[in-house]
Amino acid sequence: MNINFLFHLVIGFVAGIALCSSFSIITTKASTISGPVANIQSESNDSKTSADETSNSGTVTINVVQHYDDNEPVGKDISFIKVPLSEIGTEDFNNRLKEAGISSTRLLKPFPYVRPSISKTDPGVTSILVYGTDGTVSYFPERYADFMVGYTGTSFLYNVTKYANGVNAIKNGMVMGFSLIYYKPIKVTIIQTDTSGKSLGKNVNFSLDIGESLDNVNADIDGKIQDVSDQLISEGEISNKSDFKGSYYIETDQDGNETKLPITKDSLDKDITTLQNDYSYKNLSPIASESGKSVTKVLLQNFALIGEENDNKSYISGAENHEDKNIEIHLVYQPKKDTNPNKGTESSGSTGSSTSSSVSRNIDGIEDTIATYTKKPDVKVYDYDGRLMTDRKLAPGSNWYSDELMQLNGVKYYRVATNQWVKASDVYLYYRKASKVRVNSDILAKLVTDEGKTVTDRALQESSNWYTDEYTYINDVKYYRVATNEFVSANQVAEY
Numbered sequence: 001m002n003i004n005f006l007f008h009l010v011i012g013f014v015a016g017i018a019l020c021s022s023f024s025i026i027t028t029k030a031s032t033i034s035g036p037v038a039n040i041q042s043e044s045n046d047s048k049t050s051a052d053e054t055s056n057s058g059t060v061t062i063n064v065v066q067h068y069d070d071n072e073p074v075g076k077d078i079s080f081i082k083v084p085l086s087e088i089g090t091e092d093f094n095n096r097l098k099e100a101g102i103s104s105t106r107l108l109k110p111f112p113y114v115r116p117s118i119s120k121t122d123p124g125v126t127s128i129l130v131y132g133t134d135g136t137v138s139y140f141p142e143r144y145a146d147f148m149v150g151y152t153g154t155s156f157l158y159n160v161t162k163y164a165n166g167v168n169a170i171k172n173g174m175v176m177g178f179s180l181i182y183y184k185p186i187k188v189t190i191i192q193t194d195t196s197g198k199s200l201g202k203n204v205n206f207s208l209d210i211g212e213s214l215d216n217v218n219a220d221i222d223g224k225i226q227d228v229s230d231q232l233i234s235e236g237e238i239s240n241k242s243d244f245k246g247s248y249y250i251e252t253d254q255d256g257n258e259t260k261l262p263i264t265k266d267s268l269d270k271d272i273t274t275l276q277n278d279y280s281y282k283n284l285s286p287i288a289s290e291s292g293k294s295v296t297k298v299l300l301q302n303f304a305l306i307g308e309e310n311d312n313k314s315y316i317s318g319a320e321n322h323e324d325k326n327i328e329i330h331l332v333y334q335p336k337k338d339t340n341p342n343k344g345t346e347s348s349g350s351t352g353s354s355t356s357s358s359v360s361r362n363i364d365g366i367e368d369t370i371a372t373y374t375k376k377p378d379v380k381v382y383d384y385d386g387r388l389m390t391d392r393k394l395a396p397g398s399n400w401y402s403d404e405l406m407q408l409n410g411v412k413y414y415r416v417a418t419n420q421w422v423k424a425s426d427v428y429l430y431y432r433k434a435s436k437v438r439v440n441s442d443i444l445a446k447l448v449t450d451e452g453k454t455v456t457d458r459a460l461q462e463s464s465n466w467y468t469d470e471y472t473y474i475n476d477v478k479y480y481r482v483a484t485n486e487f488v489s490a491n492q493v494a495e496y
Contacts, residue, residue, distance in 0.1 A: 058085050058172025060161075064102060066153060066180045069109065074182050076101030085170060089162035091496075094154060098494040099440050099463075103153040105220070106182040106209045109323070128160065129177035153180050183210045184324035186303055190228055190296060191330045200333055200362075204228055208304050210322055217304050219433065221297050223478065226429070230291045230405075231333045231364045236262025249299060252326040263329075265290055268298050291365065292331045299329060362407045370414055370427040371399045371472075373450050374485040379426045383419050386411070392420060397485070400427075430472040430481075437480050437493040439464050445492040448474065449485050460488055 059082045066074040078100045087093045098104050108126050130138045151159070157178060164170050185207040192200045206224040234246040247263040261267070268290070303322050372379045374397040381392035386408050394400065394416070402414040405424075412424035428450060439445045439460045447455035452474045460466065460482070468480040472487065479487035480495075 059083060060085060060088070060170050060172075061175045062157075062161075063175070063177045064100075064153075064157070064180060065178075066101075066103065066182065068184050069181050074106065074180075075103055078102065085165060085172065088165040088170065089158070093161070094158050095438050095494065095496050096441070097154045097157055098496065099438060102157060102180075103182065103209075104155070106152055106185075108151045108153065108156055109181045109183045126156070126181045127179045129179070131175040131177070153182070156180070183322075185209050186300075186322055187324075187326045188224075188300065189326070189328045190225070191328065192229060192292065192333065193331070194333055195234060195335065200229060200231075202227060208300060210304055217301055218297075221300050221304075222431070223473075225293055225296050226473075228293045228296050228331070229333060229364045230293050230366045233263065233290050233292055233295055234332045234334050235264045235290065236332075237264075238262055247295070247332045248330050250326075250328040250330075252328075253321070254324045263290075263295060263299070263331075268295060271298050271302050274302065292333065295331065296329055300327075303327065360407070360409050364405045366402060366405045368402045368405075368414070369399060369430055369432065370402050370416075370422075371430050371450070372396050372427055375449065375451065376426075379422050381416075382413065382421045382423070384421070386413070386421075389420065394422060394427075399430075428472055428474075430470050432470050434467075434469050435480075435495050437466050437468055437482070437488070437495050439466070439488075439493050443492055445488050447482070447486045447488055448479065450474075450487065455486055458486070460493075466493075 062081050062083055063077075063079050065077045068074060081096075081100060083093065083096065087096070157180075160178075161170065161176075170176075186209075188204075188206055188208055190204040192203070194200055204225060204227050208220065208224070236244055236246040236248040238244060244260065244262060249261060249263060251259045251261075303325070372394050376396055378396065379394040381389045381394065383389055384406075400414075400416045400422075402416055404415040406413045406415065406421060413421040414424055414427065415421050439462050441463045443462055445460040445462075447458055447460065449455060450472070466480075466482040466488070468482055470481045471490070472479055472481070474487065478490035480490060480493065481487050
């Protein structure tokens, strides 16, 4: 294997974007490699390549392992994928990586202080390996000095191979291995209470990847905070330098250091200003109201976003400081004003006597879109007190905007018009998003209806592309709509 060629493969690429003169190359026997990189092996020595073969013909074999720096696996590994050289650097190649399970949202982690040596060819850093027909492997560890900060798994593989192929450094039959190390995600817990400390709804728990694009971050956060209320919060304040009133959040870093801060309108506007100025997200506007959902979104955007510098380099400020952080967001909601003068009592009786019974009611302001099921009967409509309205119905397969969510005696209702409510069990939430999806390369993707029933006479061909205008969640799984009352699971397609 020509070491000069290997040097230009990676050094040339790095020089084109952000390069260091101290880039390290290690050549050793493939059998000496240990750890996750040991899973990236040359398929065989059968496909020997002549030095004069061009980069626009033939194939390259690509192997990838994905993990954190403690060797915990992340997503899927891919083994022995043969890619036509003519596909390198195209959107088809990018889609192939996503379909194979390479992350397009997690941020790769460069390591500033690791000094690799022959005795340790897998120091747990993002690295490239190129296999020789003589049994040797040339190893390229990626460190801060060699590394353009801001890469995800797919963007790193796409750009490395595109550049290398563009300078004819990738040859027919070559085997390339990649060890991708990601930042660990932020762990988020959202606790919702009223001013008396009584729980409102359920706690919300999820993980959030560091370093996504604005569109990806917003879609990811929106999907994960559906159970966060749109009710207005009580702003946080500090008394006696330690006691908090109202809403606040707690950050705990990897070393257990805890920071506790109040949530206020002023602090949230400053966060947005930071995102606008430091991260170049000019399309963000000042927070309109301190509802639980909008507050949560602003706070989490700050932790997860990639920014863009003037020279178009992607970056995230202090990403290493956010890695594996625990975030607790404590939302304390203001009492909901109820304009119904009879709230809290109901009268019943048939002989002139009346009795009062307690009514449990809670109303949250929301901005949601709901739909009725296509194959079910007309949806019944109820008034504010839960009484059936005999002259109103919603047609099957119709879409509606809802601005309030009411819990009445344990039953959930969405408001669709003045004093007109439908039961949440009779409709489903959906989210408008125009996009395209591609079916994974190894399956026929099955279709289901809005009720989750399998469509038995149709399926989507492997690797086929489809337009989608909305998505929903069926049994807690995300589904894209690709035709009228036909949905495909996000587990069987890749959005692009």
